[in-house]
Amino acid sequence: MPQTSPAPTSYSFLGPAGTFTEAALAQVPEAAGKTWRAVNNVGEALTDVVSGRSVAAMIAIENSVDGGVTATQDALANVPNLRIIGEYLVPVSFDLVARHGTTLADVHTVNAHPVAYAQCRAWLDAAVPGHGHIPASSNVAAAAALLENDQADAAIAPPGILKHHDLAVLATNIGDNPNAVTRFVLVASTSELPAPTGADKTSLLVELPEDHSGALLEMLEQFATRGVNLSLIQSRPIGDELGRYRFVIDADGHILDERMADALLGLRRFSPNVTFLGSYPRADKRLIEFTDRYDDGIFIEARDWLRALIGQDPA
Amino acid sequence: MPQTSPAPTSYSFLGPAGTFTEAALAQVPEAAGKTWRAVNNVGEALTDVVSGRSVAAMIAIENSVDGGVTATQDALANVPNLRIIGEYLVPVSFDLVARHGTTLADVHTVNAHPVAYAQCRAWLDAAVPGHGHIPASSNVAAAAALLENDQADAAIAPPGILKHHDLAVLATNIGDNPNAVTRFVLVASTSELPAPTGADKTSLLVELPEDHSGALLEMLEQFATRGVNLSLIQSRPIGDELGRYRFVIDADGHILDERMADALLGLRRFSPNVTFLGSYPRADKRLIEFTDRYDDGIFIEARDWLRALIGQDPA
Amino acid sequence: MPQTSPAPTSYSFLGPAGTFTEAALAQVPEAAGKTWRAVNNVGEALTDVVSGRSVAAMIAIENSVDGGVTATQDALANVPNLRIIGEYLVPVSFDLVARHGTTLADVHTVNAHPVAYAQCRAWLDAAVPGHGHIPASSNVAAAAALLENDQADAAIAPPGILKHHDLAVLATNIGDNPNAVTRFVLVASTSELPAPTGADKTSLLVELPEDHSGALLEMLEQFATRGVNLSLIQSRPIGDELGRYRFVIDADGHILDERMADALLGLRRFSPNVTFLGSYPRADKRLIEFTDRYDDGIFIEARDWLRALIGQDPA
C-alpha cells in the first residue's frame, strides 16, 4: 500500500525561543497551535520550506536602522520556488542583561549579535566606555551563553528574555533609535496568490540587462509609467564580479492589479532575469493610493479598444 | 424589389487634372482603369469617401519644404471613420508658364497657390523683382486662369501643364529646393488593416491630458519605452483656446506589431483622446529597424510568463 | 561733415489699415504717435527691421484655430539678429460684407483670406449653401476688391471695416469659434533684453541632433528637469528633406531666470542649432508658477556649494 507523506504543519523561524522572529511568527493566526521549529539561520528555514518539512518560514528581511538583511535577500535569490505570503513588523528594543550580581560597573565585555550591537553602540559607548564586543549568532544565544561561560560580562537581549533565562536586567531600551522596527516575511513554497486587499505589496528580484548608465533609469520607468510606487529598492551583487548587481524591489500593489501586471510585463521584456517573490498584504494595512488614470478599468477599456481596432473579439 | 447601392469604384483627388495629387494617384495600382474624380478641396475628397461615393481619396499630407498640410491634418481629426491605407511620394518641381508671346521681362504679376509661391520665392525675387502675387486655389487653376483673364502675367505650374493648357514655359525648375517632395496618403472608409510588411507606418492623433510640462514627455515615453520611433510629430490647435493642442504622429511600425500595439495601449490609457488613423506600408519601403528586445517574441514570452504566475492558461 | 543715418521711428505691420495686425500694433504704447508702415507680408516686415527702416514689426505668430503661422515661424528661423520684444493678443471675429444693395440671398461667391475662410466655413455652408470661394491676400484686401470689380459678391472682413470702405454688413460674428484669438509678436533688431516681470515667455528655435526616437524626449527633458513649462511646441521642416524638423518653442520664464538659463545651457549642449528669439512679457500677464525647488536662490546656493568644493571663490 503506497504511503503518502503527510502535509507539513510546522512553521520554521530563527530561534531560539524569545527572538524577534518568534514575535513575528506570533502575529500569524494560521500558525497558532501549530509546531514552531526553531532553526539556526535563514538557509535552514528556507530548506525546511522547500523540502516540505514546514508549511512556511518566518525570516527577517529589513531593519529600519541596519537596512536590508542581505543574507535573506541573497537566499531568496538563490532558492527557487519560494513565495512571500505575508509581511509582519516587530518593534525592536534591546535590554542589557547579565548574570545576577553583576552591576553596570562590572561590565567590560558585551556579547551580542553584530546588528544589535551596532544599534546599541551609542548607549554602550557612553555607559560602558572602553568595553569589548564578542559577536554572537543571535542575541538570545548571547544571553544564554552568559550562563555557560564567563567570556562576556553582559549581553544585549530582546525584552522578555527573563522568561527563558535566569538573568538580571541592567538596563532597558538601550537601542539608539527608539522607533526601530524590523520587517519580517512569511515564506512558503506555493504558487497560490493571496487575494488582493487594496493594501498589497509585490516583491521582486530584477537584474539589469547590461552595465550602461540608462539601464536602472529604464527599469524604474517600467514602474513609473504605470503609476506604481516603490517602497524598497536595494542593490545586491550578483557575485560574479564587481559592478554587477541585481535589485531587490518592493512595489506597491498586487500582481492581480492591472497596473502591476503591466509593469511586470515591461520588466520581463526588459530584464534578463526577473524573479517574482510574491504579492501579499502589507503589514501596515495602508491602502495603496494611485491616480484614477491607473485604475483597472482604464487598462481594460484600452485593451477592448485595441482589440476592436485589430478585429479581435474582446476576451 | 429592394435596390442595393452599387459598390463605389471611383477615386477622388484634388483636381484639376495635372496636379501633383493626380500624379500620386497614378502610383496606385488598384486605381488604374477606374474613374478619377477631381474635387476642389480636401473636405470634398473626404466627403466622397465617407458618403460612399468613392472607394478612396488621395490627399496631400506633408511637404518637405512647407511642412504638414494643416487642412488635411485637421480634416482627418474631424471626419470620423477614416483610415489611411497607403502612402505615396511625389517629387515637387515648378515651372513658370505664361500666355504665348509673353517674355520674362513682361511679367509683373504671378498667379500661384500660396504654398507653391512660397517655395519659388527666392527664384522669383531674383528673376522678377518687384512682382506681385495673386493667390490661387491650385497651380493648375492658376495656369488655366491665364487663358481666361489677364489679371496675372504668369503662373507657377507643375511640369506637364502643357498637356492640359496651351501655354508657354518661361522657366523650369524654379523651386528653391531641388529635392522638394510632397507626401500623399490614400484614405478610405474601412476597418480592414493592410497586412504588415515590416516597412509600415502608423498614423495617430493624440490629445494631451492637461497642460503640464510633463504631459508631452510622458506621451513620447509611451513610444520610447517600447522602442517605437516617430517619423513625424506635429502640434495642431484643438481650436477651442490658445495653448491646447493635439498631436499628429507618424510612428514606425504596424498596429499588428506587438511593440506598437503595446504603445497604443499605453497611449490610450494616458490620453483623453486617441484617434487611430491607420497602419499602412511606407512609401519608401524602408524596413523598420528595432533592437531584438522589442521583437514580437519577447512580448509573447512575457505575456506567457505573467499568465503562468497568475494561474491563467496561455491564450 | 559725416552724416549719420537717423534712428528709425516707424513700426511695420501687415496692412492695409484695418487688419488684425494693425489692432495688435495699437496695443503698443511706444508705437503711439509714430509712423505705421503697412507692408504686404511678413518678409517685408522683417526686412524693414533688419535694414533699420523700422524700429520694430508686428507679425502674427499663432492663431487659436489655425495654429502657428508657419510663414512667420520660418521667417524667424531664416532672418538672423531678430528678437521678439513683446506679445499681443487680438480677438478674432469676422463680418460678412457686401456692396450696398446686396442681400444674403444674392451672394454666390465669397472673397476671403484662406485662413479666415476656413474659420467661417461652417457658417457659410449653412447660410450660403453652394457658394464659391476666391482667395485673397488679406481680408481687408478682399473687402476693398468688392468696390473694384464684381468677381465676388461678398467678402469676409474684420469688424470696423466700414471705417475704411463704403460697404454694407450682411452678418456679424460669422466665425465658427467665438473665442478665436490671434497671437502677435513685436520683433526688433536689438540685443537688449526686456526686464524680467515674473510673467515672461522665452521663444526658441531648436534643431534635434539626429533622427532617433529619444532625441525629442531628451530635448524636452532639458526643460522638465529644470521645472520649465512649455506653452508651445511645434515642428517645422528644416526643408532639406522629409523627416528633418526644427522645433518652435515658447517656454515659461525669462532667460534671466536661473532655471531658464540652465535649461538653455542644456539645450545648447544638446542641439546642433539653438536660436534664442527673445524673452519678453506675456500678453496675458499671468505670473509663471513654479515649485520652490526651481527658485533662483536654489540655483545660486548650489553654485556656491560647488565652488567651495572645488576651491573656487564665489563669483
Added chain:
Amino acid sequence: MPQTSPAPTSYSFLGPAGTFTEAALAQVPEAAGKTWRAVNNVGEALTDVVSGRSVAAMIAIENSVDGGVTATQDALANVPNLRIIGEYLVPVSFDLVARHGTTLADVHTVNAHPVAYAQCRAWLDAAVPGHGHIPASSNVAAAAALLENDQADAAIAPPGILKHHDLAVLATNIGDNPNAVTRFVLVASTSELPAPTGADKTSLLVELPEDHSGALLEMLEQFATRGVNLSLIQSRPIGDELGRYRFVIDADGHILDERMADALLGLRRFSPNVTFLGSYPRADKRLIEFTDRYDDGIFIEARDWLRALIGQDPA
C-alpha cells in the same frame, strides 16, 4: 614658545597584521615606511583621521560577493569632513588553517568572520559536513584564537597567515567564488582634490527629497542627462523610519570634469542632502568613456553663448 602639534604620519587600517585591509594599504606608495596603526573597526579608523592622529585610513567599502560594507557606508554618512582620496582592489582568497596535528577529519567547529564564512559555505558544507560556526571579529583573530583556546578546531584565514601565526594549512582557496575581490578606499581629512586623471571616480551620498515614485528616477536623470555613468548605487536606511533611504553612489568621472560638476549642481538643487565624499583615481585605471557631446569644451562653449546672450563678459 608655542608648541604646534606635529603633522600626523601614521596610516590606520583594520588589523591585526595580515588582514586584506593591510594588503590594500601595502598598495599605497605614500604609506611605505610610515607607521601603520592596526585598529579594531571602521569607526576607530575614521576617528584616527578626524582627530588628526593618522594621515589617512584604509577601509573596506565593497565586496564582490557580499556587497557594500554597510558599516563603512554608514560611517562615511555620519562622520563629517572626510574625503576618499584613493581606491584599491585586493583579490580575496581563503585558506582553512588549524593547529599542527589537526586533520580535516578532526574539524567539527570553524571560527571565521561571518562574511568570510558565508563566502566559503559551499566548500565547508561539502568538505566538513555538519560543522558548527563560531563568528569572529576578523579572520586573523579567528586564526590567532586557535592558539589561545580550543573552542574551534579550524579557522578561515587569509593567505600568508603562517607569517604571523604558527599554524598548519588544511586547504587553500576554499572560497566559493575564485574571482572574489574586495574594494578598499583610503580616507583622509582634507579638502584638497586629487588631480583628474581621466580615470576617476566620484563618491556621493544623496538623500531623496520625498517618498514619491519619481524621486529616484529624477535623481538618476541628473546623471543620465549629463552622460555620467554610475558604477555603484546602493540604498541605506537613514535610520529614522522604514522606507527612508539615502543612496551611496559612485559615479564615473571627477568633480573637475564639467559634466560631473553640472550633475552635482543638479543633484544639490534636487536633494535635501548631498555629501561629496571625493573624486579620486579608480583602482582599475580604466579611462572613463563618454560621447563627445559631454566633453568639457561643449560645456564651456554653451556657457560663453549664454553669457553673450545676457550681456555678461565671459568669465
